[in-house]
Structures are given as C-alpha cells and as structure tokens.
Amino acid sequence: MTVPPATGFEVHGARGPFNAAFFGLMGPYIEWNVRGQKRRVFAGLPRTVVELGPGVGANLRHLAPGSTLVAVEPNPHMHRRLRAAAERRGVHLDLRERVAEHTELPDGSVDCVISSLVLCTVTDPAAVLAEVRRILRPGGTFRFVEHVAARAGTPTRLLQRVLRRPWAWTFEGCSCERDLAASVCAAGFARVDIQEYRLHSPFITFNTQIAGVAHA
Template identity: 70%
Template structure:
C-alpha cells in the first residue's frame, strides 16, 4: 500500500521529515517507505521487530544508498544508549505498539538534549463525529487487518504528556476510502536542552 499511503501523506511527511540529519533512528521502518526522506549517504538505525520486513528493507536501503543498522527490537526497548541520537522518526507506528507511553519514554531516553522526535501518525477522531463512530465499529477487524493498529488512540495527548520541552502538532484529515484512517497528526517534539 506504499504508493497509496505516500500519495495521501507525502506533503505532511515532507514537512515533518524536512532536513533530517545524516543519522536517524526510525521506529518501525517496515520495508523502507521513509528512506526517500533521508539525505544521501545517511545512516538509518532501523528499529523493526518484524523480521519478515528485513530483506526488503535491506534491499531498499541499498538502492537508496543508505547505510542500514537494523535492529530486531521493539520500540519500547531500542537497546540504544541514553542520550545518544539527535533525531527519531516514526510514521504510522504509534498506533501499532503495545504501549505508546513507554515508546515515548524510550524516545526521550535515547534523544540528546534538544533532540527531535518527528512523527506522522493517525489518531482517534473527535468524540461524536461519524469518523469516531466508524473507528469504534471497526476497531477489531481493523487491528486484525493492519498488524494490531488501533485507530482509537489519543496520540497527541500522549505526546503532550510525555515531558518534551515543546510539541508542535499539525492536525489534518486525509480523504481516503479508509474512513478510520482519515484523522491524522504530524509534527515535531523536542527534548529539553541541557541546563548550563
């Protein structure tokens, strides 16, 4: 579904993933949909627990000229050292993890002071809307079909509660036949800078 999703999310990804540094950690890299946003010659530390994605991710990274450091780990426990990276990215991942709050705590742990978490995620629609009703009605088959994805999470609330120094969020809707997927957020959360 990469071409379909990319068509609907490209502009938001271009903004959220603009000017990425030469080394990036990505949570849930899948088969490499976001390699196109990395600078030439970049290093991607890919945290991807699904080994069935690994061969295609390796091939895509080689084609893109990206050095791949592939880690078969969960986003809740990356195994990276404290305060060791400048940038973490994710797209359509926080909806699938077991514990989004634990993932955000892990992101904070591995980011250096002033580091950025850049995200594009789909979220629960506002209560009382037709989209929210659709999300509730299809939640189980949706999760079975899309690798455990929950379309009912308040990820913006989780980001704002995760003790980042700042959280910039753009809320938007995509127009797709997949109504539960249509409410989205994109943005950047920055860790506190070191005190002098």
C-alpha cells in the same frame, strides 16, 4: 505463531507476510496522501536517524544518500524489502529486530527519532515515548506522522469503533482509537508542535491524522 524472546514481538505466520506485502504494494498510495506532511516534518534530517517501525522503507526517501538509518523493526517479514529499499536509496542500514519500547540504544545518544503510522500499533505508547526521550540528546527531535482517533460523535469515530477489532487483528495491533497528540504532549518533551489534518482516502478509519515535531 511464536514470540522471539529477543524482541517480545509476536511473529504471526499470516499477518506478518500480509503486512509486508500490503505496505509494499500500497506504500506509494499512502505516501502520495501524506507526502506534504512528511516533507514538512522530515525536512533537514541529520545524517544518522533512528526510525521506529520503518516497515518496508517508506521514509528512506527523506534521508540523503550516504545517511545511516538505525531501523528498529521487530517484524522480520519486513526486513528483505527494507534492506532492498535502503540499498536502492544509498542509505546505510543498521537493522535492529527489537520493539520500540526497548531499543537498547544508549542514553542521550541520538539526534533524531522518526516514526510514521507506528504509535498506533505499539503495545504501550507512553513507554515508547519515554524510550524516545531517553535516547534523545538535549535539543534532539522526535518527528512523527500518525493516525489518531476522530472527534467523539463523528461518523468517522463511529466507524473506527465498529472496525476496531478486525482492523487491529489485520494490522498487527493497530488501534484507530488513540489520542496520540495527548500522549506526545504528556511525554515530557520541552516543546511539541503538532498539526491535525484529515486525509480523503477510502481508508476512512485512517484519515484523521497528526504530524509534528517534539523537542527534547
């Protein structure tokens, strides 16, 4: 495994290709489960959007043809599928092989940032959210769909705790145990609208989720 100095992201010879293949294969099933929430929070996206961790391009369907996606994606194994998906959707792709904590975009230069199933994987969610606030223009929005820790004492929470190590290793640091609603609310946005919900899928540790919009 190596760590490219340009991104600070650990490129793993097994996990990287596995995750690209997994989300390429399972993407339609995941999207079917979260489609209602994504349609709500990703409605009316502007012509240029920054996405943190777009992976293989699951959210391109929410951008209009001719839009531009500034894709902050540090895993190079995702890039081939992401480029192909952008071409199919007619979306211009500005691909940046960087981590979400350091986008290198100018201050106050962005109208909209989106993420889905990404804040669970980043090293420092607070730093990522600070970066989002830095690059958003006043009145811009951060729109997100994320999976989070279940309530304490529930069977789902117990399973998240039991599986936390193999889950994190397999899915490149993904944590089942983060209170991301609290993190977004504490990040200093002018207003945050969040909805909690639960999926009913075989991936039980992944089923407690939030979706919302944070306004700069």
